[in-house]
Amino acid sequence: MLAADLEYFQDVQNAYAALTNLHCIITDKQGNPITQLNNDPNVFHLVYDQETFKEVLNQWTRDFSKINSAIVYDALPGVKVIICPISIQGEIEFFIFAGCLLESTSKNTVQTYFEKILQNPEKANAIFTLIQEYSPDEIQAKLRKINKMAEVLIEHLATQNMKAHLVEQEENLGELLHLIADGNIKVTAVLERFLHENTKLDFVGYARKKGHDQFVIDECILPEVSSTLKGTVFSMGEGTLGQAAATRIVRFWDHMDMDPRNLFFQQKGIYPKSLFCFPIILEKEVIGIFFGGSSQFVRLENDISRVGKLTSSLIKVIEGNRFWQKQSKNNLMKMTALNEIFQVMTDVEDVKRILLIMLDLSINLIRGPFVAVIAKQSSRNSYEMVSRGLTADQIENYSSDISNRYFHNKQNKRFYHQQPVEHITSWSSKVLEIPIAYRTECFGFLSIGLSEQMLKEDELSFLMSLTIAGGVSMHLLEATTKVKMGQTVIDLLIEHQEYIDPDHFKQATKARELIKGFSGFSTYGKINTIAVKYSCYFIKYDEQFLTNKIKNDLIIDIVREYKLVADSKLEFSQASLNVQVLSLVWTYINEDENIDFLLKINGMNLPLLNEFLAYLSHTTVVESEIMVTNKPTANEPKISKHLKLSKREIEVMELVLKGNNNREIAERLYISEHTVKNHMTNIFQKLAVNDRSQAIAKIYQMGLEPEDVS
Incomplete structure (x- = not known):
C-alpha cells in the first residue's frame, strides 16, 4: 500500500474513532496492523500485552475471513468488539477492529468477573474505566458507522485502483502509438496487450475479410486453451461474428452458454459465456472483426467498452497501413507521412502545432479551394483555427458557424460518432467536416473545401486517420497538462x-x-x-x-x-x-x-x-426571454420606460454605471459638480434608494444593463 493510502486510512480511522468513541485499528487480511491505535491509554493494550494482541488479531482474521459486513463479537466474556471486513471485488483485503463495549447494565457483573480472573482489581478498574455501556440500539448505531467507515475506505481504494489503471492505459497507449508510427507493431501485439490488461477475458482474436463476403480468423490469443480458432472461416451474417460484420454494430453478449450460435466456438473446444465484437470499418467497408470472450458471466459492455473502442481504432490504423501498402507509390508516400505524423504529433507540446501539422498534410494531399482546422481550447471558452485559402471575413464567419453548430449545441453532443458530413458555408462553398475526436470527447474539426471533383476513397481514408492521430495527440497533450497541475491529487x-x-x-x-x-x-x-x-x-x-x-x-x-x-x-x-x-x-x-x-x-x-x-x-x-412576447420599441431606452428618468438623468446614470465619479461626470457633460449632485438626488428619489451603490444594484436587479441607458 502507498504511504499516501496509509495516511488516508489513519485519518479516516481517527475520524471514526472520535465519532463512535471507540478504540480502532486497521489490519491487513493476515491481521498485521497497518494503522496506529488511536487512543492512549488504549483498552486493547490494557487487556493484552503486545505479542498477545498480535496473535489475537491474527486469530480473529482467520476466524472471520468469510464475513461480508460488520459484526459484533464477544472478544472476552461480556466484552464486545466490532469486526468489519474491507473487501475489494469480493475479496477481503483489510479488517477494522473497534472496541470495546458492554451491553447496558452488565458492567458491574463483568468487572467483578475480571477482577477474579486477573486477580488484580487495579488493572480491572483501569480497563473498565475505558469501556462504556451501550443499549442494543446504540451498539447497532455504532455498527452502522463502522460499516460506513469501511465503505469510505473501499471507495477510496476503488478510486486509487481506477486511476492507476487509467495511468497504465495511457502509458501503454503512448507506447503503442510510437510503435505504430515506427511501423514496428502488428495486430497480434495489440491483442496480446489488450488481453493482458483485461484479466476477465480468456481469449481475443481478429478476423480479416477475404474475398466478397468471407472472413478468416488470422490472429487468436488463447493462453489457457490448447486448440485455436486461427484459420477458421465464416461468412457475412454467420454466427455472432458474422452478424457483427453484417450490422456494422459493436455487439456484447452476456449469456452465450445456451445460444445455438455458440457452436462456432464450441467445435474448437472454446466455451465462452460472454462475448464482444467490434467491426473494423475502412473505406466504408467492414475489413475485419475484433472479438474476444470470457468463460465467466461478465458484463463486458461495462468493463471494456471504452478501451475496446480505442483498441479497435488502433487496429484500424494498423490495418489501414496494410491497405495503403497495397496501393500505388503515391499512396505509399502518403502512408509514410501518416506514420511520421503519429510520431511527431505525440511529441508536440502545443495544440497549435498539431493543427498546423494537420493543415500542411491536408493541403499537400487535397487540391481543394481551402483547408481549415479548428480546435476548442480546453482551458477556456475559445477556439483556435488555422486555415489556408480563406479570407479574414470567411475565417470569422466559418469559425463562428461551426462552433455554434457543434460545440454550443447540446443536441449534437455525440456528433463525433458520425461519419464526415458535408456542409454549405455562408458564401455557398461546399465543405467536408471530419471530427477530430478521442473516446467521448471531440476536440475539433478538419474541414476540407470541396471542388467539383469529389475526394477519392483513399484520400478520405487518409484524412480520417489523420484526425484519429490528431484526436489521440490532443488527448495525450491534455492528459500531460493535467498531470503537471497535480490533477489526480x-x-x-x-x-x-x-x-x-x-x-x-x-x-x-x-x-x-x-x-x-x-x-x-x-x-x-x-x-x-x-x-x-x-x-x-x-x-x-x-x-x-x-x-x-x-x-x-x-x-x-x-x-x-x-x-x-x-x-x-x-x-x-x-x-x-x-x-x-x-x-x-x-x-x-x-x-x-x-x-x-x-x-x-x-x-x-x-x-x-x-x-x-x-x-x-x-x-x-x-x-x-423565453416568456416575453412583447419587445420594447426599437431605440427606446429601457431605463427611461421603467423609471421615467429625464434625458440628462439618463446620461448621468450611464456614466455612473461605467464607474465615473461626480467630478468625472461633470467634466464629461460640461456641467458643475453641484448640478451632478442634484441629478443624483433626483435619481435616488425615483429609484427609491439612498446612495450610488444601491442605485447601481437597483438597475441590475430590474434586469437592465449599461447599454439599456444608451
Whole structure:
C-alpha cells in the first residue's frame, strides 16, 4: 500500500474513532496492523500485552475471513468488539477492529468477573474505566458507522485502483502509438496487450475479410486453451461474428452458454459465456472483426467498452497501413507521412502545432479551394483555427458557424460518432467536416473545401486517420497538462471533501459554475479560470496541507490571498484579479445571493462589480426571454420606460454605471459638480434608494444593463 493510502486510512480511522468513541485499528487480511491505535491509554493494550494482541488479531482474521459486513463479537466474556471486513471485488483485503463495549447494565457483573480472573482489581478498574455501556440500539448505531467507515475506505481504494489503471492505459497507449508510427507493431501485439490488461477475458482474436463476403480468423490469443480458432472461416451474417460484420454494430453478449450460435466456438473446444465484437470499418467497408470472450458471466459492455473502442481504432490504423501498402507509390508516400505524423504529433507540446501539422498534410494531399482546422481550447471558452485559402471575413464567419453548430449545441453532443458530413458555408462553398475526436470527447474539426471533383476513397481514408492521430495527440497533450497541475491529487481531495463536508462541496460547486460562466462573459481582464475554479473547493483547507498535497503554487497562492481578503488583512482592490473574482463570487453565495452585500465590500473594484452584476442580469434576462412576447420599441431606452428618468438623468446614470465619479461626470457633460449632485438626488428619489451603490444594484436587479441607458 502507498504511504499516501496509509495516511488516508489513519485519518479516516481517527475520524471514526472520535465519532463512535471507540478504540480502532486497521489490519491487513493476515491481521498485521497497518494503522496506529488511536487512543492512549488504549483498552486493547490494557487487556493484552503486545505479542498477545498480535496473535489475537491474527486469530480473529482467520476466524472471520468469510464475513461480508460488520459484526459484533464477544472478544472476552461480556466484552464486545466490532469486526468489519474491507473487501475489494469480493475479496477481503483489510479488517477494522473497534472496541470495546458492554451491553447496558452488565458492567458491574463483568468487572467483578475480571477482577477474579486477573486477580488484580487495579488493572480491572483501569480497563473498565475505558469501556462504556451501550443499549442494543446504540451498539447497532455504532455498527452502522463502522460499516460506513469501511465503505469510505473501499471507495477510496476503488478510486486509487481506477486511476492507476487509467495511468497504465495511457502509458501503454503512448507506447503503442510510437510503435505504430515506427511501423514496428502488428495486430497480434495489440491483442496480446489488450488481453493482458483485461484479466476477465480468456481469449481475443481478429478476423480479416477475404474475398466478397468471407472472413478468416488470422490472429487468436488463447493462453489457457490448447486448440485455436486461427484459420477458421465464416461468412457475412454467420454466427455472432458474422452478424457483427453484417450490422456494422459493436455487439456484447452476456449469456452465450445456451445460444445455438455458440457452436462456432464450441467445435474448437472454446466455451465462452460472454462475448464482444467490434467491426473494423475502412473505406466504408467492414475489413475485419475484433472479438474476444470470457468463460465467466461478465458484463463486458461495462468493463471494456471504452478501451475496446480505442483498441479497435488502433487496429484500424494498423490495418489501414496494410491497405495503403497495397496501393500505388503515391499512396505509399502518403502512408509514410501518416506514420511520421503519429510520431511527431505525440511529441508536440502545443495544440497549435498539431493543427498546423494537420493543415500542411491536408493541403499537400487535397487540391481543394481551402483547408481549415479548428480546435476548442480546453482551458477556456475559445477556439483556435488555422486555415489556408480563406479570407479574414470567411475565417470569422466559418469559425463562428461551426462552433455554434457543434460545440454550443447540446443536441449534437455525440456528433463525433458520425461519419464526415458535408456542409454549405455562408458564401455557398461546399465543405467536408471530419471530427477530430478521442473516446467521448471531440476536440475539433478538419474541414476540407470541396471542388467539383469529389475526394477519392483513399484520400478520405487518409484524412480520417489523420484526425484519429490528431484526436489521440490532443488527448495525450491534455492528459500531460493535467498531470503537471497535480490533477489526480486535486480530484481526490475534491471527492474526499464531498464526503467530509457535503454542504461546502455543494456551495463550492455552485461557485465553480458561476466563475466558469463569468470568465466566459467578462471582458474586464484575464483570469486563470481553471485555477480559480479549483480554489473554490480548497478555501477551507490549511495552507500547509495544500502545499504538501497538491504541489500547485498558483492554487495555493490564490487560497492564501483569498483568506487574507476574507480576514480583512488585505484590501479587496489590492488583491490579484483571480482572488477578486473568487471573493466576489463567494460573498455573493455566502450572503444568499443578495447583491447589496457586494456593494459593502471594503475597497470594491466597481468596474469588476459592474461586470459581475451585468453577468447575473444577463443570465436572468436570457431565461426570461423565453416568456416575453412583447419587445420594447426599437431605440427606446429601457431605463427611461421603467423609471421615467429625464434625458440628462439618463446620461448621468450611464456614466455612473461605467464607474465615473461626480467630478468625472461633470467634466464629461460640461456641467458643475453641484448640478451632478442634484441629478443624483433626483435619481435616488425615483429609484427609491439612498446612495450610488444601491442605485447601481437597483438597475441590475430590474434586469437592465449599461447599454439599456444608451
